[in-house]
Amino acid sequence: MTRKKLIEVALPLEAINTASAREKSIRHGHPSTLHLWWARRPLASARAVIFAQMVDDPSACPEEFPTEAAQAEERERLFRLIEKLVQWENTNNEDLLQEARQEIWKSWQRACCDNAHHPRAEELFNPNRLPAFHDPFAGGGALPLEAQRLGLEAYASDLNPVAVLINKAMIEIPPRFAGRPPVNPEARTKEALMEREWKGARGLAEDVRYYGKWMRDEAERRIGHLYPKVKITPEMAQERPDLKPLVGQELTVIAWIWARTVRSPNPAFGHVEVPLASTFILSSKPGKEAYVEPVVEGDRYRFTVKVGKPPEGAKNGTKLARGANFRCILSGTPIEPNYIKAEGQAGRMGARLMAIVAEGPQGRVYLAPIREHEASAREALPQWKPSGDVPARLTGGTCVPYGMRQWGDLFTPRQLVALTTFSDLVDEAIAKVREDAIQAGLPDDGIGLDEGGTGATSYAQAVGVYSALAVDKGANYWSSLCSWNSGFEKITSTYGRQAIPMVWDFAEANPFSESSGNLLSGFEQAAKLLGNITTDWIGRAGQSDAQTQNISKDKIVSTDPPYYDNIGYADLSDFFYVWLRRSLRPVFPELFATMAVPKAEELVATPYRHGGKEEAEKFFLEGMTKALARLAEQAHPAFPVTIYYAFKQSESEGNGEARRTGWETFLEAVIRAGFSITGTWPMRTEYTGNLKKNVAALASSIVLVCRKRPENAPTATRREFLSALKEELPKALRLLQAGNIAPVDLAQAAIGPGMAVYTRYAKVLDAEGRPVAVREALSLINQVLDEALAEQEGNFDPDTRWALAWFEQFGFGEGEFGVAETLTKAKNTSVAGLLEAGILESARGRVRLLEPKELPEDWDPALDERFPHWEVLHHLIRRLEQGGEEAAAELVARLGSQAETARELAYRLYTICERKNWASEALLYNALVQSWPEIVRLAGERDKETQAQAGLFAVQE
Numbered sequence: 001m002t003r004k005k006l007i008e009v010a011l012p013l014e015a016i017n018t019a020s021a022r023e024k025s026i027r028h029g030h031p032s033t034l035h036l037w038w039a040r041r042p043l044a045s046a047r048a049v050i051f052a053q054m055v056d057d058p059s060a061c062p063e064e065f066p067t068e069a070a071q072a073e074e075r076e077r078l079f080r081l082i083e084k085l086v087q088w089e090n091t092n093n094e095d096l097l098q099e100a101r102q103e104i105w106k107s108w109q110r111a112c113c114d115n116a117h118h119p120r121a122e123e124l125f126n127p128n129r130l131p132a133f134h135d136p137f138a139g140g141g142a143l144p145l146e147a148q149r150l151g152l153e154a155y156a157s158d159l160n161p162v163a164v165l166i167n168k169a170m171i172e173i174p175p176r177f178a179g180r181p182p183v184n185p186e187a188r189t190k191e192a193l194m195e196r197e198w199k200g201a202r203g204l205a206e207d208v209r210y211y212g213k214w215m216r217d218e219a220e221r222r223i224g225h226l227y228p229k230v231k232i233t234p235e236m237a238q239e240r241p242d243l244k245p246l247v248g249q250e251l252t253v254i255a256w257i258w259a260r261t262v263r264s265p266n267p268a269f270g271h272v273e274v275p276l277a278s279t280f281i282l283s284s285k286p287g288k289e290a291y292v293e294p295v296v297e298g299d300r301y302r303f304t305v306k307v308g309k310p311p312e313g314a315k316n317g318t319k320l321a322r323g324a325n326f327r328c329i330l331s332g333t334p335i336e337p338n339y340i341k342a343e344g345q346a347g348r349m350g351a352r353l354m355a356i357v358a359e360g361p362q363g364r365v366y367l368a369p370i371r372e373h374e375a376s377a378r379e380a381l382p383q384w385k386p387s388g389d390v391p392a393r394l395t396g397g398t399c400v401p402y403g404m405r406q407w408g409d410l411f412t413p414r415q416l417v418a419l420t421t422f423s424d425l426v427d428e429a430i431a432k433v434r435e436d437a438i439q440a441g442l443p444d445d446g447i448g449l450d451e452g453g454t455g456a457t458s459y460a461q462a463v464g465v466y467s468a469l470a471v472d473k474g475a476n477y478w479s480s481l482c483s484w485n486s487g488f489e490k491i492t493s494t495y496g497r498q499a500i501p502m503v504w505d506f507a508e509a510n511p512f513s514e515s516s517g518n519l520l521s522g523f524e525q526a527a528k529l530l531g532n533i534t535t536d537w538i539g540r541a542g543q544s545d546a547q548t549q550n551i552s553k554d555k556i557v558s559t560d561p562p563y564y565d566n567i568g569y570a571d572l573s574d575f576f577y578v579w580l581r582r583s584l585r586p587v588f589p590e591l592f593a594t595m596a597v598p599k600a601e602e603l604v605a606t607p608y609r610h611g612g613k614e615e616a617e618k619f620f621l622e623g624m625t626k627a628l629a630r631l632a633e634q635a636h637p638a639f640p641v642t643i644y645y646a647f648k649q650s651e652s653e654g655n656g657e658a659r660r661t662g663w664e665t666f667l668e669a670v671i672r673a674g675f676s677i678t679g680t681w682p683m684r685t686e687y688t689g690n691l692k693k694n695v696a697a698l699a700s701s702i703v704l705v706c707r708k709r710p711e712n713a714p715t716a717t718r719r720e721f722l723s724a725l726k727e728e729l730p731k732a733l734r735l736l737q738a739g740n741i742a743p744v745d746l747a748q749a750a751i752g753p754g755m756a757v758y759t760r761y762a763k764v765l766d767a768e769g770r771p772v773a774v775r776e777a778l779s780l781i782n783q784v785l786d787e788a789l790a791e792q793e794g795n796f797d798p799d800t801r802w803a804l805a806w807f808e809q810f811g812f813g814e815g816e817f818g819v820a821e822t823l824t825k826a827k828n829t830s831v832a833g834l835l836e837a838g839i840l841e842s843a844r845g846r847v848r849l850l851e852p853k854e855l856p857e858d859w860d861p862a863l864d865e866r867f868p869h870w871e872v873l874h875h876l877i878r879r880l881e882q883g884g885e886e887a888a889a890e891l892v893a894r895l896g897s898q899a900e901t902a903r904e905l906a907y908r909l910y911t912i913c914e915r916k917n918w919a920s921e922a923l924l925y926n927a928l929v930q931s932w933p934e935i936v937r938l939a940g941e942r943d944k945e946t947q948a949q950a951g952l953f954a955v956q957e
């Protein structure tokens with residue numbers, strides 16, 4: 001026996017979405033700061049989903065909550081808990097987490113009782129041991145991390161070694177060394193520190209910080225001379241009066257800005273390498289503008305830097321048009337893409353220093369190039385460079401056509417020297433930590449991290465893992481594909497977007513500065529994250545293909561698979577892999593055995609890898625079905641499996657056709673894999689800004705809640721399917737509304753209960769015996785949903801029912817009086833009555849509904865004898881718009897229970913507007929529902945106040 005879980009009935013979506021969107025701006029202690037991974041899930045949604053998939057829905061516990069009211073109350077309590085749980089500030093709130101874990105345990109105890117006679121009861125339903133968690137597409141690790149935080153042993157697997165390493169760093173290593181004090185000599189000699197309690201991974205964090213600092217200082221000793229400071233001289237200040245106050249000062253350079261060069265195609269200047277500069281703007285910050293000004297003297301040129309408003313055209317540098325179209329700075333001759341490609345491929349592309357960005361006492365200082373600085377860069381002689389091919393084709397662009405074919409080509413010689421020095425130092429740091437650990441009394445069992453060791457060698461390697469990740473994270477800022485962002489005055493990392501496009505004028509960061517892309521910050525961020533990690537439950541991360549894995553056996557599964565062709569993880573991550581492999585191959589020989597990240601089994605629909613679009617689609621669908629079938633077969637039977645489906649950009653941007661097919665294909669894979677679907681929850685991880693632009697803006701992803709379909713699932717006819725839908729959808733709809741789901745999310749969320757009906761059957765057959773396809777099922781579900789919403793009209797008064805029908809046809813526009821009158825007959829009201837109610841205007845044979853902003857401000861329901869639900873709703877909207885939630889609450893307090901119907905009406909009106917594409921009206925109705933809980937809360941407070949005052953007066957009287 002299994003009980004329905006909360007996620008199969010209701011979720012506080014709004015709170016989850018808001019917290020997820022907020023989390024995007026968190027900079028400290030978040031997993032995203034450990035290392036780049038693409039398409040990371042917000043921790044908030046991961047946490048809420050796993051929690052709700054483990055706790056019973058109150059309706060499944062009638063012995064405790066016998067009435068619907070009791071169930072609703074209990075659900076509310078669980079909602080409140082989730083609303084707190086998803087807040088970033090509560091990530092480490094032990095009391096709250098403990099409360100959540102207890103809820104999970106309570107449901108687990110019920111499951112064990114229910115299944116005491118299960119044939120595998122001992123393995124599957126041990127009341128003293130929760131099942132473990134597994135995510136077979138773990139990526140950046142948000143889901144396993146959150147499962148662990150909720151008190152589960154966590155298993156993470158991914159095909160990609162970079163992802164595996166990130167997961168090891170998050171869930172596997174910290175618990176292994178939990179509670180250990182740091183081993184570095186500084187921490188050991190400080191008595192105060194010795195007295196500190198080294199909770200969780202804080203000791204490890206302290207060591208990551210200490211040895212990071214050691215690595216940085218050591219690296220500076222070895223290669224610091226390649227990164228000269230700038231001394232501001234009186235000569236420099238002569239041309240630039242703004243530099244006067246800085247004369248004599250030595251400033252640290254943040255970045256050197258280079259322009260790539262090719263020989264001029266003009267034969268008269270063929271001996272000169274001319275710059276390919278896409279812009280001359282250095283700072284576009286108002287009041288702080290700076291730009292490069294080229295000075296041409298015969299067949300030579302040099303760069304100067306000026307402050308103040310740039311001349312027209314500076315923003316285009318030497319660029320003539322989009323793409324690789326430039327002009328020769330000396331002759332104006334166009335330099336065409338094919339010429340640049342040929343020069344690049346022949347190894348004749350160079351670079352010339354355009355400007356220097358230094359850190360001044362009051363912000364960035366932009367300086368003209370200095371000969372010695374250009375020379376220091378050229379002094380660097382790399383001993384090693386990574387090999388391996390850069391992907392020649394990539395959505396979003398690649399630099400391969402310009403001759404940057406191998407990963408090593410993406411770095412300047414100085415960047416190669418720096419990265420090899422840092423990666424050598426990882427190895428040296430490991431040796432040093434090991435010695436210090438032995439000194440600190442940690443026995444050395446000689447067993448490495450990979451074999452599960454916990455002694456000095458393993459501990460040293462653990463510090464090495466975070467060090468390698470910090471260096472690798474830095475590499476993102478230390479390639480010649482980083483550009484200078486003149487608006488924010490900072491470096492844009494290599495992966496500013498998910499591609500490897502050519503960058504013409506690049507910014508070479510100084511890893512020893514204190515600005516973005518400095519070496520030390522990587523260690524600091526890793527240490528902060530370690531401070532935020534739960535270490536009480538073990539974790540394991542390993543490399544595994546989701547299509548064949550056995551790790552999910554008897555585990556709780558929540559997973560976030562790749563999204564069709566959105567991101568080529570394997571292609572992109574080779575950039576990082578080559579450096580990680582250099583530092584960590586001795587620690588994880590198997591994980592880093594291959595020269596590059598495995599690609600063949602990656603579940604991404606890449607036409608160039610699979611020989612065409614169709615083949616790619618087939619590969620993806622079959623592979624995904626196989627991977628999902630592994631989950632249907634293996635996952636623990638007491639819990640649903642949750643699967644994230646993210647819309648592709650083209651899908652979420654309202655290309656209806658694409659959205660339908662992508663979504664349908666995925667649903668089909670899920671069903672084919674042997675799952676039935678019991679819930680579909682729209683998740684929005686972006687701010688709702690989008691909503692304002694487009695009413696059809698959908699959630700960025702959907703969480704599918706799935707259960708294994710029983711072997712003996714029956715077959716149904718189309719008619720049986722339809723009547724089951726009609727029976728079950730209205731109830732599900734009411735539950736969703738009671739959970740205050742935003743109208744914009746209602747249709748997607750209602751697909752869940754609809755799909756639950758469709759997928760409970762092995763097959764649904766039409767009158768001719770042909771299977772009803774997913775597409776048709778979806779359209780039937782929508783149709784029944786519409787009917788169910790229309791049926792709710794029965795709860796409204798006749799005036800409102802009239803207004804609804806009128807609105808559907810005319811919106812707030814005008815229509816003929818005669819039509820209005822005929823409609824009143826059908827709805828059992830009269831035009832005169834509607835005018836009296838104050839929702840209509842009639843003039844010269846035409847009528848129209850009044851817009852909220854036209855309604856009288858001083859409306860008082862107590863003095864109005866005819867106020868339909870329509871009027872109430874639009875007065876509430878007017879107040880919300882003009883005076884905010886407080887003003888709306890004031891009216892709700894006066895209306896009492898009559899206000900509730902307004903919310904139902906808002907759902908109905910939203911659906912109409914959405915269908916008609918009336919974006920601004922739809923927004924009004926959506927906004928009212930979204931603010932509803934707050935409005936009701938404020939109204940309740942008002943009520944209490946009024947009662948208290950009444951009491952006070954009573955006493956005074």
Ligand SMILES: C[S@@+](CC[C@H](N)C(=O)[O-])C[C@H]1O[C@@H](n2cnc3c(N)ncnc32)[C@H](O)[C@@H]1O
Binds near residue numbers: 038041142
């Ligand atoms: C959407 S991402 C997961 C993101 C993750 N939830 C997070 O929060 O960072 C999908 C992952 O699937 C992995 N992947 C692709 N094909 C795979 C396969 N055949 N087996 C296992 N993992 C695979 C990719 O490497 C990628 O990390």
